[in-house]
Amino acid sequence: MYVEKPMVVFLDKLASRSPEPGGGSASALVGAVGAALVSMVANLTLGKEKYAGVQDRIEALLRDSEGLRAELQTLIQRDTEVYADVSEAYKLPRDTEEQKAERAARIQEALKKATEVPFRIAEKCLEVARLSETAAEIGNVGAVSDAGVAVLLAEAAAQSAALNVRINVNSIEDREFAESRWGRIEEILEESARLRDSVLRLTYEKLG
Amino acid sequence: MYVEKPMVVFLDKLASRSPEPGGGSASALVGAVGAALVSMVANLTLGKEKYAGVQDRIEALLRDSEGLRAELQTLIQRDTEVYADVSEAYKLPRDTEEQKAERAARIQEALKKATEVPFRIAEKCLEVARLSETAAEIGNVGAVSDAGVAVLLAEAAAQSAALNVRINVNSIEDREFAESRWGRIEEILEESARLRDSVLRLTYEKLG
Secondary structure, three states: OHHHOEHHHHHHHHHOOOOOOOHHHHHHHHHHHHHHHHHHHHHOOOOOHHHHHHHHHHHHHHHHHHHHHHHHHHHHHHHHHHHHHHHHHHOOOOOOHHHHHHHHHHHHHHHHHHHHHHHHHHHHHHHHHHHHHHHHHHOOHHHHHHHHHHHHHHHHHHHHHHHHHHHHHHHOOOHHHHHHHHHHHHHHHHHHHHHHHHHHHHHHHHHO | OHHHOEHHHHHHHHHOOOOOOOHHHHHHHHHHHHHHHHHHHHHOOOOOHHHHHHHHHHHHHHHHHHHHHHHHHHHHHHHHHHHHHHHHHHOOOOOOHHHHHHHHHHHHHHHHHHHHHHHHHHHHHHHHHHHHHHHHHHOOHHHHHHHHHHHHHHHHHHHHHHHHHHHHHOOOOOHHHHHHHHHHHHHHHHHHHHHHHHHHHHHHHHHO
């Protein structure tokens, strides 16, 4: 598990010619950093008298952000696994017609599975962006810049995951599957971009 | 050094109520991830016959991206140290007029030093964004999505660092210093945003 290894091990391997980890894992990590910053704002608001009126909402915020962080940390690893499955499918023999058909079917199956991971990363990052808005609105104003950083990272991570969905859907023959996934990605990117603009504006307003 | 500890240690500490690491360190990490992705594109282009005509430029690209990655990895740590200096200055005694003056001077000095770190992170992230453009233009087209992710992360990290510059310049009394730093940050954000748009457009074009 990359999250249990030194950070520099992940960065060195990412920089290398090794195909994994790649952009998918990188986007999951950046989404997890965004979620961690929402948690930080929540933790700096919990138990503060000045924010007594929002303690219940802050507790829920922290539960949600820590849940998303755990999921995104798992997806860092998951992306490397589905990538390996695609590579293996491409290496299958193609000497006979039967082998060619079998290989093509296995590639298509692996590509669909490989699409689901960055798709889920994008969905989770949109949720992190939504939580950033709550953090900026009701969280400790002394930590509002961290809510701003959270939305910036969540939006960039969603956009990054979208690029990795795009690579896969381009090779998927099941057009209904490909179009439904890409259609949803476009909605996610639109809402993330809107959240980035509004939360960033609010952050600068509160910073003065 | 956080980069030498398990990634989850950094994420857990970031999520906690501990004031460090904060948004500054998070932006340096995300910039380093972007630089690593530029290196990956370069490494996947080196030695490939199809890209024989750009090998010299790719070698220079890799040297630059690895240099920036090393600097940004150092800045993850550096941001926690200058933050600690600011906190210490605020804790100085203020019982006499002399102590008050001494404390105010120390705070101002620490704030200036604390501004330089996210300022440098933003500058380095702009350089990563520029390298992403080269990677998308001349790098292995099979890895173009990674160049796209690199520019997304570099731009978000520059914007994140800018928020951390903003917090400090707001408290700095030397207006000439504060305005010169913020003026340069505005230029960095403008160029980063332009690069994000153009590199992302090129990435989608090449992905098809």
